[in-house]
Amino acid sequence: xxxxxxxxxxxxxxxxxxxxxxxxxxxxxxxxxxxxxxxxxxxxxxxxxxxxxxxxxxxxxxxxxxxxxxxxxxxxxxxxxxxxxxxxxxxxxxxxxxxxxxxxxxxxxxxxxxxxxxxxxxxxxxxxxxxxxxxxxxxxxxxxxxxxxxxxxxxxxxxxxxxxxxxxxxxxxxxxxxxxxxxxxxxxxxxxxxxxxxxxxxxxxxxxxxxxxxxxxxxxxxxxxxxxxxxxxxxxxxxxxxxxxxxxxxxxxxxxxxxxxxxxxxxxxxxxxxxxxxxxxxxxxxxxxxxxxxxxxxxxxxxxxxxxxxxxxxxxxxxxxxxxxxxxxxxxxxxxxxxxxxxxxxxxxxxxxxxxxxxxxxxxxxxxxxxxxxxxxxxxxxxxxxxxxxxxxxxxxxxxxxxxxxxxxxxxxxxxxxxxxxxxxxxxxxxxxxxx
Amino acid sequence: xxxxxxxxxxxxxxxxxxxxxxxxxxxxxxxxxxxxxxxxxxxxxxxxxxxxxxxxxxxxxxxxxxxxxxxxxxxxxxxxxxxxxxxxxxxxxxxxxxxxxxxxxxxxxxxxxxxxxxxxxxxxxxxxxxxxxxxxxxxxxxxxxxxxxxxxxxxxxxxxxxxxxxxxxxxxxxxxxxxxxxxxxxxxxxxxxxxxxxxxxxxxxxxxxxxxxxxxxxxxxxxxxxxxxxxxxxxxxxxxxxxxxxxxxxxxxxxxxxxxxxxxxxxxxxxxxxxxxxxxxxxxxxxxxxxxxxxxxxxxxxxxxxxxxxxxxxxxxxxxxxxxxxxxxxxxxxxxxxxxxxxxxxxxxxxxxxxxxxxxxxxxxxxxxxxxxxxxxxxxxxxxxxxxxxxxxxxxxxxxxxxxxx
Numbered sequence: 001x002x003x004x005x006x007x008x009x010x011x012x013x014x015x016x017x018x019x020x021x022x023x024x025x026x027x028x029x030x031x032x033x034x035x036x037x038x039x040x041x042x043x044x045x046x047x048x049x050x051x052x053x054x055x056x057x058x059x060x061x062x063x064x065x066x067x068x069x070x071x072x073x074x075x076x077x078x079x080x081x082x083x084x085x086x087x088x089x090x091x092x093x094x095x096x097x098x099x100x101x102x103x104x105x106x107x108x109x110x111x112x113x114x115x116x117x118x119x120x121x122x123x124x125x126x127x128x129x130x131x132x133x134x135x136x137x138x139x140x141x142x143x144x145x146x147x148x149x150x151x152x153x154x155x156x157x158x159x160x161x162x163x164x165x166x167x168x169x170x171x172x173x174x175x176x177x178x179x180x181x182x183x184x185x186x187x188x189x190x191x192x193x194x195x196x197x198x199x200x201x202x203x204x205x206x207x208x209x210x211x212x213x214x215x216x217x218x219x220x221x222x223x224x225x226x227x228x229x230x231x232x233x234x235x236x237x238x239x240x241x242x243x244x245x246x247x248x249x250x251x252x253x254x255x256x257x258x259x260x261x262x263x264x265x266x267x268x269x270x271x272x273x274x275x276x277x278x279x280x281x282x283x284x285x286x287x288x289x290x291x292x293x294x295x296x297x298x299x300x301x302x303x304x305x306x307x308x309x310x311x312x313x314x315x316x317x318x319x320x321x322x323x324x325x326x327x328x329x330x331x332x333x334x335x336x337x338x339x340x341x342x343x344x345x346x347x348x349x350x351x352x353x354x355x356x357x358x359x360x361x362x363x364x365x366x367x368x369x370x371x372x373x374x375x376x377x378x379x380x381x382x383x384x385x386x387x388x389x390x391x392x393x394x395x396x397x398x399x400x401x402x403x404x405x406x407x408x409x410x411x412x413x414x415x416x417x418x419x420x421x422x423x424x425x426x427x428x429x430x431x432x433x434x435x436x
Numbered sequence: 437x438x439x440x441x442x443x444x445x446x447x448x449x450x451x452x453x454x455x456x457x458x459x460x461x462x463x464x465x466x467x468x469x470x471x472x473x474x475x476x477x478x479x480x481x482x483x484x485x486x487x488x489x490x491x492x493x494x495x496x497x498x499x500x501x502x503x504x505x506x507x508x509x510x511x512x513x514x515x516x517x518x519x520x521x522x523x524x525x526x527x528x529x530x531x532x533x534x535x536x537x538x539x540x541x542x543x544x545x546x547x548x549x550x551x552x553x554x555x556x557x558x559x560x561x562x563x564x565x566x567x568x569x570x571x572x573x574x575x576x577x578x579x580x581x582x583x584x585x586x587x588x589x590x591x592x593x594x595x596x597x598x599x600x601x602x603x604x605x606x607x608x609x610x611x612x613x614x615x616x617x618x619x620x621x622x623x624x625x626x627x628x629x630x631x632x633x634x635x636x637x638x639x640x641x642x643x644x645x646x647x648x649x650x651x652x653x654x655x656x657x658x659x660x661x662x663x664x665x666x667x668x669x670x671x672x673x674x675x676x677x678x679x680x681x682x683x684x685x686x687x688x689x690x691x692x693x694x695x696x697x698x699x700x701x702x703x704x705x706x707x708x709x710x711x712x713x714x715x716x717x718x719x720x721x722x723x724x725x726x727x728x729x730x731x732x733x734x735x736x737x738x739x740x741x742x743x744x745x746x747x748x749x750x751x752x753x754x755x756x757x758x759x760x761x762x763x764x765x766x767x768x769x770x771x772x773x774x775x776x777x778x779x780x781x782x783x784x785x786x787x788x789x790x791x792x793x794x795x796x797x798x799x800x801x802x803x804x805x806x807x808x809x810x811x812x813x814x815x816x817x818x819x820x821x822x823x824x825x826x827x828x829x830x831x832x833x834x835x836x837x838x839x840x841x842x
Contacts, residue, residue: 034559041558048560185465261466265473275823276816277780283798284816287808291487292480372576379786386578402586410575410583417574 066090066404071097072397094398095408101392102408105228105383111155111220115231118152121145122238130360130423146242151219153227153235158217159210163203171195224302228383230412232302233374240309241317241367247310248317249356253347255322266318273315278373281308286380305377309370316366324359325351358431364424368417375413385409484809497814499805500525506800508791510707521801528796529818535713535792536779536822542718543778544771547725554730565726572723577781580720585712585788592617595699614693614700620711621693624704630687637680644672709790713782721778725771732767733759764837772830776823783819793818 022028035045066089070076076091095102104115125145128138147161171191178187210216227235254266273281285308286301293299299307328351336346378387389405392398454464488494500522507517512530515523554565572580595616614621652665681688693700736759744754785792786799793815802811 034557037557041556044553044556044558044561048558048564051564052560259462259466259469261473262469265469271824272816272820274776275820277783277794277819279783279786279794280798280812280816280819284812288812291484291809294483295486295490368574372574375576375578376784378578386576386582402583402590406579406583406586410579413576413579414571414574418570421574 062088062090066092068092068096073399073401074397090404091401092404094392094401094404098388098392098398101229102385102388102405103230105231105388106226107222107228107231108220108226111222114152114155114219118149119234121148121152122234130427146239149235149238151217153222153231154224155219155221157211157215157219159207163207164199167195167198167203170198224300227302229385229388232377232382232384233371236302236306236309236374236377237367237371239306240313240370241363243306243310244312244314244317245363247314248321249352251314251318252321252325255318256325270315270318273312274319278309278312279376279379281312282376282380284308301380301382305380305382309374313366313370316369317363320359320362320366321355323362324355324357327358328355361424361428361431364420364427368420368424371420372413372417385412488809493807493809495810496807497810499801499807499810502805504801504804506804508796510710510791521797521805524801525793525797525814525818528791528793529822531790531796532779532782532785532792532794533822535710535717535782535785535790536775538714539717539721539778539782540775542714543721543725543774546718546722548729550722550726551729551733554726555733569723569726572720573727577716577720578784578787580716581713581784581787584716585708588708588712589617594618595695598695598700614695616700617708618699619705619707621700622704622706623690623692626689626691628687628689630684633684634677634681634688638677641672641676644676645669648672707790709785709788712788713785713790717778717781720781721774724774724777728767728770728774729763732763735766736762761837768830768834768837772827772834775830776826779822779826780819 019025023032036042065080065084067076067079070079070091070093073091073094076093077087080087080089080091100109100112104112107115121141122145124138125142128134128136128142144165147165151158151161171194174194175187175191178190251266251270254262255270257263257266282305285304289304289307290298332350332354333346336350341349375384375386378384378390381387383391386409389409392405393401453460501520503517504519504521504524505517506524508515508524508527510531511527512534513527515527550565550568553561554569556562556565592615595614595618598614598616613623648668649665652663652668656662693705740758740762741754744758749757782792783794786795789795797811797818798815802808805811
């Protein structure tokens with residue numbers, strides 16, 4: 001009783017609830033914490049705002065005030081002079097006018113549908129490889145796609161690509177037949193021999209006969225030199241990566257092997273390719289490759305470039321796959337040995353499925369690098385987008401136009417590469433949770 | 437009665453053991469691989485010889501000692517068109533190494549700043565850096581080189597704009613740097629009499645910094661005292677050189693660029709081709725290095741910082757003694773491959789006309805002598821050696837920062 005009396009003040013009723021101070025809620029709090037949390041941070045913010053203002057003030061009017069409809073730079077400037085009184089604005093008309101050329105090069109314009117179809121088929125056949133939710137049946141499309149690509153882009157009858165595919169099928173059959181009796185090495189040799197005999201000796205006459213008899217699925221033939229623009233970048237990039245995958249696997253296995261000779265050859269190849277710039281290999285393709293081949297063989301330039309790009313990316317691919325192999329716990333190898341699997345069976349059934357799955361982000365990153373590097377083909381006379389931008393500038397109508405073309409090309413590459421890098425980051429996160 | 441532990445009876449060597457016996461199979465496979473490799477090599481060499489003889493050519497590196505008969509506008513060592521091809525090659529190689537060295541330095545600076553700022557608590561700065569990294573990483577470096585070249589040659593003022601009573605353009609940094617569309621002119625040093633002593637003093641003070649670092653470390657490990665080494669090193673860096681410079685009566689003077697006629701003269705002329713290549717390679721590679729630095733710092737768990745704070749270390753010392761040594765281990769290996777990439781990408785100099793190894797040996801020399809095979813082989817060999825040098829040099833450094841395990 002007495003204790004309550006001695007206290008001077010006791011609150012009887014609960015205080016009304018007050019909202020949090022203005023500086024601790026909502027936007028103000030966010031600004032205080034993220035932009036002005038100290039003198040250094042405040043300076044950074046002010047500098048950033050200044051930079052953004054400068055860039056925006058310089059670029060936005062130029063970007064947004066551009067002309068979209070004109071047939072030459074002069075016409076463009078005339079329109080701008082009329083509209084603003086000066087010509088400090090973009091001339092996007094070059095994109096609208098040369099859009100098709102930048103995408104397809106000199107591909108005949110009645111056949112654009114083929115390139116488009118090939119592009120969508122490519123996306124469809126990549127989907128089951130990249131996303132495991134897609135039905136596995138789609139993988140059949142993936143296997144058929146390389147042949148469809150060649151047929152759609154270069155034209156001709158279907159018989160040519162069917163016969164090439166038939167070689168693979170025959171090789172596969174031979175492999176299965178011999179595999180029952182003996183070792184992997186023998187069946188692999190049998191498969192290669194059978195396929196080679198078919199391609200070299202039987203298939204050409206069969207194809208000629210069928211073409212004369214029944215020109216099935218004939219499309220207008222397109223020469224390699226008419227390919228260009230964005231299309232050639234995609235073709236070179238995709239075929240380089242797809243073809244380099246098997247070579248890369250073999251090289252990675254060879255580099256990990258205990259066999260001294262095999263290991264030395266593989267290490268030498270990988271380190272050589274990784275030590276020289278791609279551009280020297282491309283010049284080799286355009287200047288020297290004909291020296292190394294039997295007299296009289298003449299490949300077209302696109303094929304030579306694809307061969308060199310494949311060799312180039314297979315060295316990088318080998319390193320990526322080696323990383324995947326090294327990331328597998330040793331127990332997996334030992335478990336495969338304990339089951340009594342021989343080397344190739346262990347690789348095929350236990351090691352590779354896991355190692356390849358881990359390597360997909362790395363493979364995608366290699367692909368991004370390769371895709372960006374396909375712009376180098378402009379140096380050896382293939383008209384990719386950058387090469388075409390030079391060609392467009394050489395035309396008197398568009399002489400002196402730089403930024404519009406660069407921004408367009410950059411944007412196309414940026415969209416592709418950014419999407420791919422996001423995919424690979426997503427996959428990395430997904431794979432990481434799988435392991436924990 | 438035989439038991440399972442008995443070794444199989446020696447029946448002598450059978451041919452099938454070459455395939456089925458693991459002891460012999462390894463040899464069989466290697467012999468087959470060797471034969472296949474030699475067959476392929478022989479096939480390629482034979483084709484080359486046949487093709488070359490059909491064209492009436494031979495393989496001969498003697499052309500390297502003939503007169504080059506072309507000029508190189510960018511050179512570090514003296515060179516004239518009367519010099520032989522090997523000297524032109526050397527000039528090109530030095531240019532490649534110059535751009536690689538400058539590029540690696542600038543790319544590292546840009547990359548570290550961008551990587552650290554991307555982790556900054558400041559939302560706006562972090563976003564700007566993200567924008568920089570993502571835009572440079574995802575666009576081909578060739579496009580960047582061409583774009584930088586276009587900026588330098590199209591957007592900058594002509595030397596003529598600096599002329600007249602009211603020039604439309606003016607020089608930077610108190611009239612010492614002229615940025616024009618024909619290149620950038622910066623002051624260059626003139627080495628007067630006695631300047632050699634200044635240089636020697638400077639080199640000696642570098643040696644002194646290194647020795648002091650060793651001493652400070654030994655003392656720290658012996659007594660636990662930490663010297664204010666940064667300030668002392670800074671003093672050793674500047675004081676002796678400046679002192680000698682003034683004592684000798686300023687032997688080193690600067691030559692400033694001056695407008696003469698239609699162009700600037702004096703000073704050091706940095707060509708647009710070199711600047712564009714340098715800046716583009718640095719910003720492109722810098723965006724990759726930024727990501728490496730960022731992931732290196734993120735890889736160090738927060739517990740390390742907290743543990744260091746719990747031990748009573750100050751933030752700066754935490755960074756120097758705890759975070760950086762561990763982050764470097766994560767950062768160095770990918771950094772090596774970025775330096776290698778930059779060096780290899782410098783061969784894109786072709787796009788802007790910078791005379792590097794590819795443009796001298798693999799360009800003009802190749803075209804004028806018509807010896808594609810020799811030039812390409814030599815060029816690949818040189819690039820390979822340069823790459824191996826860089827990677828082995830950086831690997832030595834990597835070993836020194838690596839975790840010392842028992």
